[in-house]
Amino acid sequence: MKENWNTGNLDTLLLGILRQRAAHGYELIQKLKETSEAVFDLPEGTVYPSLHRLEKTGAISSSWDSSSGRRRRIYAITPNGRAALQSGKKAWAKYSHSVNMVLGMSS
Amino acid sequence: MKENWNTGNLDTLLLGILRQRAAHGYELIQKLKETSEAVFDLPEGTVYPSLHRLEKTGAISSSWDSSSGRRRRIYAITPNGRAALQSGKKAWAKYSHSVNMVLGMSS
DNA sequence: CTTCATACCTAGAGTATCTAGGTATGAAAG
DNA sequence: CTTTCATACCTAGATACTCTAGGTATGAAG
Numbered sequence: 001m002k003e004n005w006n007t008g009n010l011d012t013l014l015l016g017i018l019r020q021r022a023a024h025g026y027e028l029i030q031k032l033k034e035t036s037e038a039v040f041d042l043p044e045g046t047v048y049p050s051l052h053r054l055e056k057t058g059a060i061s062s063s064w065d066s067s068s069g070r071r072r073r074i075y076a077i078t079p080n081g082r083a084a085l086q087s088g089k090k091a092w093a094k095y096s097h098s099v100n101m102v103l104g105m106s107s
Numbered sequence: 108m109k110e111n112w113n114t115g116n117l118d119t120l121l122l123g124i125l126r127q128r129a130a131h132g133y134e135l136i137q138k139l140k141e142t143s144e145a146v147f148d149l150p151e152g153t154v155y156p157s158l159h160r161l162e163k164t165g166a167i168s169s170s171w172d173s174s175s176g177r178r179r180r181i182y183a184i185t186p187n188g189r190a191a192l193q194s195g196k197k198a199w200a201k202y203s204h205s206v207n208m209v210l211g212m213s214s
Numbered sequence: 215c216t217t218c219a220t221a222c223c224t225a226g227a228g229t230a231t232c233t234a235g236g237t238a239t240g241a242a243a244g
Numbered sequence: 245c246t247t248t249c250a251t252a253c254c255t256a257g258a259t260a261c262t263c264t265a266g267g268t269a270t271g272a273a274g
């Protein structure tokens with residue numbers, strides 16, 4: 001992942017959801033909404049391109065599943081993705097600490 | 108300010124610096140760098156447009172100062188700006204809490 | 215007198231998000 | 245049975261912010 005939180009942070013959030021278990025795109029949107037208490041209520045036009053980016057860089061891999069009759073693309077995090085998640089978390093820790101400093105909030 | 112942290116957050120950061128005392132643009136860049144421990148080391152091409160945005164929306168006001176020989180545009184936060192800062196801080200609190208949830212970090 | 219830090223500015227490139235459209239299936243309601 | 249809604253995928257183009265890369269000008273230092 002990049003070492004700047006300010007851009008492409010959705011990629012890190014998706015890896016954060018996928019770190020526990022694989023999921024398909026639509027499901028990720030819902031989990032992101034649930035886990036964030038509706039703060040991240042993102043349109044598909046935002047999330048799908050992000051997933052395609054992550055797959056292109058090898059952070060996640062996908063496979064089609066049709067067991068439910070309805071076709072789904074299941075995404076799973078790769079070892080590369082876990083490394084990217086770790087550096088993304090570090091970037092977040094630095095970024096959030098700095099914002100707290102600048103805004104004069106408890107860090 | 109907008110209720111979404113993800114976009115236009117630099118505006119809130121600048122208000123955070125200006126909440127204590129007025130400052131000119133170049134100085135704000137340095138203070139942002141100092142206060143954030145170099146995490147926010149932003150180019151002028153990023154910061155000046157942000158200041159112009161803030162002035163256009165009435166969150167800050169500016170005046171020219173030539174007392175140092177070198178001309179400087181001094182920015183001060185307005186009452187509107189303080190209100191915008193408050194809502195920006197609320198947006199940040201919600202956003203950062205949600206990121207911590209999604210990434211599984213201590214919130 | 216040249217170089218560097220200060221101090222301002224903007225146009226255009228780059229990039230991420232969002233809007234708005236499209237397709238298709240399963241379930242529920244009437 | 246057929247219409248409607250949630251599921252489930254996709255992309256093209258608009259929007260918006262950041263950054264690059266240029267420009268100008270002054271004061272200080274060497």
